[in-house]
Amino acid sequence: MSSLTPANPLVLTIGDLQGNLRRLRKERFMHVLLFGSAALSIGISILIVFTLFREAWVFLSGLIEQSGLGALIDGGARPGWYPRDGRFDLPTIVLGTIIVSGISVVVAAPLGLGAAIYLSEYAKPRTRSWLKPILEVLAGVPSVVFGFFALRVLGPDLIQPLFGTRTPTSLLVTGVAIGILVTPLMASISEDALGAVPRALREASFGIGARRSTTVVKVVLPAAVSGIVAALIVSVSRAIGETMVAALASGALGQAPRTVNPTDTGLTMTAAMAQLAQGSDQVVGDTLAFQSLFFVGAVLFLMTLALNLVADRIVERVRNQY
Amino acid sequence: MALTLNAQRSSAEAVRASLTGGKRDVRGMLFMAALLACLLLAMLTLIVLLWDVVAQAIPVFDKRGTSFLTGELGSNPDKVGVSQGIWGSLMIALFVVVIAFPVGIAAGVYLQEYAKPTKLTRFIQLNIRNLAGVPSVVYGILGLIVFVQGLEWVTGGRSVIAAGITLALLVLPIIIITTAESVRAVPAGIREAGMGVGATRWETTRDHVLPYAAPGVLTGTMLATARALGEAAPLLLIGAITGRLASAPGQSIVERMQGKFTAMPIVIYGWSNEVNKPGKKTGLTFEDLNAAAIVVLLAVVLLLNALAIVMRNRFEKGRQG
């Protein structure tokens, strides 16, 4: 060994190839730090799930003690969500959420998809370069501003005269406002889906003499259908979770009778939560009424999570497809 | 001879006619018009909203001037102002900058530059995408239980600290996802060049990858800040004050940060529910004041958004060219 080493200065040892230890340590430290930042997201998820379900369980066990789980479905003659009276009729607020998100999809789906098709298939690059940013700015408008707009303009000046609702606020107004709010999202995801359709498919269609509109309807849309479905699901999920518009424009304040009529005032799950929280200055926070907030939150979380997971699967599949 | 010439001419005309589209494609035009209408309708809402709000806000700035910006919450529409809301929103933005920027950028860099495609990595990615879809009101519950109640000794309870941390976590996925996307767009040659002269992974990231991705990363951070400034739902749960917020002169900054607070979106929410009685002196209603508050919030939020969009488009164009 010794005969090799000193005789030839070019013989290396592993020690020579270990590099600068200070830099090596820094690299390892940064690796750990960066990994920790990424792993933090798991911590946040665990915290969310843990707090939601622990508090929801506190509510449920309290409810069982007080009146039994049956209170979650009000069997009375005039059922409704009256948390201060210990009446937690889940169907009231779930129906409210379904009506509102249903209406918002009816608004956002055609508007968003239409806008996406126009931007992706028709607009010239220059037109697109200023139309699209406006749509994106619309996406940036805070939802509380939309709530104010629904409450002061959309409700009294448009929806009430148009549909003859009794009050300027209603589930219908909320649904329409949320629909406009999620339109940019719907447009953006749909446009991605349309953009993922290979150009060759369009060219093949043009090549056999099809018109642009025929190509869009018969070739591009069918090819992008799963992406568009994903866009719809994400929009529904977003509409379900939207809080401020519902809290301001759906008309009910903290309590509401069960209804299936969109022109009525009502409560969504999110509006019920916001209004429960708002009253919490007075209610201290330990009553069953306040804790119902966490239970509703847990249900809301599960609904949106399920929708998001489904949409995510679809988007992944589309990405692998092309 | 004459016959064949004629035949040739007529067939040429037929070709010309079909090429110039003998009859117009009415259905196609209608289809396109309908699509354009969808886009314009969405934009029209934005324009009406802005128009309406600005028109209603002008008299407020006219009559109240800067006292609207320096005044405090209260019940007299002649006197109230949004200073506390601005302060709260600035504090929240500060927390987003201090917590969400570094952590989000670090996580985005990790996922794109360091993470091997293991199950854990895929799980983290899925988890982040799902976190981005969790309704903001649910983050409010997290804030209430963990930061208001659990960490009360740090946050002081229903305080701007609890709100700031909560909103920082809320926008974290946005920053992570945009960072990862812009880092992914960095050409492999840049990395190979850095590593090829003996830079470590981190040195390559710090000196070459991040500077190259900077415009995209910055875009994400601006969008995230705008989102945090506009969020109201989590703040309602954390307990931002919607009504009157008395000022306590002589408070230290820490005391103020641990005390009761409000923020611009909450001011707007609170005033939306106020009775519309005009003030005696100015004749302004809370609805007018609210329009002015919205103008203040929108000015900041939309400016951030617009800057982010412009920057992203520049960035994309520069990379292509």
Next chain:
Amino acid sequence: MTVEEINVVRPLGLGETSGRRGDEARSVVGGRTGLFTTADLSVYYGSFRAVRNVDLSITEHEITAFIGPSGCGKTTVLRCFNRMNDLIDSARVEGIVAYHGVNLYDPDVNPVEVRRRIGMVFQKPNPFPKSIYDNVAYGPRLSGIKKRNDLDDIVERALRGAALWDEVKDRLKASGLGLSGGQQQRLCIARAVAVEPEVILMDEPCSALDPIATARIEDLMQEMKQRYTIIIVTHNMQQAARVSDRTAFFTTEINEESDRRTGVLVEFDRTETMFSSPTDERTEQYVTGRFG
């Protein structure tokens, strides 16, 4: 178990083992016949074997060319010599790459240090989007050279070494991206030699360049081999014949089970021999242009 013991029992496959860290060569492979010696080198991408069982030995102060049809794994093998394959998540290396007798894939070896000692020039010129000066000074700065004077000297020496100094000495602060393709590639060579490596790996360095720029780089390589050992991957047989002292010919074989192509080393010899009287029939067919 102490550190020493772990070192002793770690299987090295070939050569001698010594227990001491740092003061003596610990794993000496293949004696001193070559600067690099590979033994039974195979590279996998996931489950796909890209190259198998490569045994070759690179001689100091020579230019070795790797030639072969595309997909034959010549670039993959090249990237084993400075552990650039580590950057590809799915890549896995089996066998031994010994550099001065030390296995580069020993777990104690720091790939960052390997890359400092063994520089690389890439297919597409890839200067940093920084000034010419900063491009060249980047490597030395990493090793802790901070003094302005020292850096100035290094930058000048490196740029002279890459035959670029006269063209850029008046605009060192200008962006490296403003140079022509050939100049950019010489800037990349300067960047590589600035950290005083012993070896320079070149991965098709002229494939993106015009004939004049290519000729300049080929001339430069002849000058550089006095100081460095060069391994060049090229798809251009004439280039290999012009510049190299030794040539390794790789080709692909179809794996009957998976129907996928795996690269193999067919023949490795002095360049004259390879182009005039190759032993293997496949080499002859390739160099005479009958296949590939």
